[in-house]
Amino acid sequence: MAETATSGELRDIRDVAEVLRQARERGEPASILIGAGASVTAGIPLATGFVDEVRRRFPNGYERAVEKTYPHVMREINDGERHELISHYVRAARLNWAHVLLGWLVREGFVGRILTTNFDNLAVRCTALYELYPAVYDVTALESFDASLVRDPAVFFLHGQHSGFVQLHTRDEVEENARRLHPVFAEATVRRPWIVLGYSGDNDPVFECLTAVRRFHYGLYWVGYRDNPPNPDVQARLLDRRRQAYWVRGHDADGFMIKLFRELGLEMPPLFADPFSHGLSLLEKLAPFPTGIHEGEVDFTAAARSHLAAAKRWFLDGHPPEADERHHEQVLVTLQGYFLRGDFDRIIAYANDTPPAKLVPVITAALATRASATAEGVRDALRLGGPFEGLLTRVIEDLDRVLVLSPEFAEAYCDRASARLMAAEVTRGEAEFDALVERARSDLHEALQREPGMYEALHNLAYCDALEAARHQGAARAAHLQRAVAGYRRALESTREGLLTHVFLARAAM
DSSP: OOOOSOGGGEEOHHHHHHHHHHHHHHTOOEEEEEOGGGTGGGTOOOHHHHHHHHHHHOHHHHHHOSSSSHHHHHHTSOHHHHHHHHHHHHHHOOOOHHHHHHHHHHHTTSEEEEEEOOOSSHHHHHHHTTTOOOEEEEGGGOSOOOGGGOOSSEEEESSBOTTSSOBOOSHHHHHHTHHHHHHHHHHHHTTOOEEEESOOOOSSHHHHHHHTOSOOTTOEEEEEEBTOOOOHHHHHHTOBTTTTEEEEEEEOHHHHHHHHHHHTTOOOOHHHHOHHHHHHHHHTTSOOEEOSSTTOEEOTTHHHHHHHHHHHHHHTTOOOOOHHHHHHHHHHHHHHHHHHHTOHHHHHHHOOSSOOGGGHHHHHHHHHHHHHHHHHHHHHHHHHTOOOHHHHHHHHHHHHHHHHHOTTOHHHHHHHHHHHHHHHHHOOOHHHHHHHHHHHHHHHHHHHHHSTTOHHHHHHHHHHHHHHHHTOOHHHHHHHHHHHHHHHHHHHHTOSOOHHHHHHHHHHHO
């Protein structure tokens, strides 16, 4: 191959690594422009590949095209068909090593801006691998650009996104977008080196933005495709020692990133070096699953974290887990799946009198949730005059089991008291009424021992006196009402809300 660039215009991977180190030290990480060549090994065709696809899938449009080139053939098919054509490949794309390592360079502070002419989302996916979520700007949608608001890391889609409203395919569309590009490129050049990877530099507004820079003060490094020289326009109008724009030859996109990673002396990303710790880090950022009962929560990630920790101990440290431990973790994952689907009966049916400690939280949550749903059924039956005794028995039985498994569950005592008070409201026998109220009081005191100042428990204690007042006359009635009023006031002191207690207090004070 004939040389087309002077030795002064040539640089190698060591030069690129050196300027990246210096850029990171300055706190001004590099800008990188990536084109279609960076996504080929991810499974996304070059422009010529899309031309072939149009010829195969839209032969009439292909025949209409004046020139059999990407802008012309794309112009002859409808917008929706273009979107579908692009999205088909983007959805199926796998992250190639050019992007996997690009994401790590961003994570390690060597690259701060990614500008891409591609529609694919690989530039965003590659940073998300490392729990890094850059600002994303679709230049086709920019009506104004304020450089002071842009923070590293950032990704700029220069021609639109595969999922966006606007994709620029034709020459006219690209030319119309030119005014939006110049301030983006100008800001990305300030105090930063440039890398250009997988971009052909065909005469378009993106290339014009590069040629508009009189001098790249921290260098521009144009990574050619293997030993093929850049096109004549790039050589004539951009690559110039005086401009400090250089050609780096001998690489494809994947190979360049791999060699750059090695030259920088970087360690293997944790995702590959220790995937177990990486997975643990992700799971630790998930909030607990809300049970819907008294603001209760279940840590659905506990079993998965335990699996990963055990796998790390086994594969990295050489300590296999005990058989029972593995079994209980597998069961917990199964029960959590039932809980997520609301299949509480299957969880409860699995439980025995002494379930393993790991399973107790999800079993008690299932029992408490079923008891709450059944209590709603009791209220409906009482309102409609239907049978309720069987339902009420089931509520109390479920809460009994909850308290056997979790005797410190204050809210469960309060719920069981509420169920007994529902029964007391409708019972006719004095002895049965007295027994229900007394047992409800006992439950409420247990709740308050575990959670002093619990509003619901204080309210229901006052309600016990109000119920008893309704069963008495004269001085006994007055005494119960006096205690009820005092109890409701104590309940209101424990909360800023308590509208129901205000109503009950007003009734008792009348």
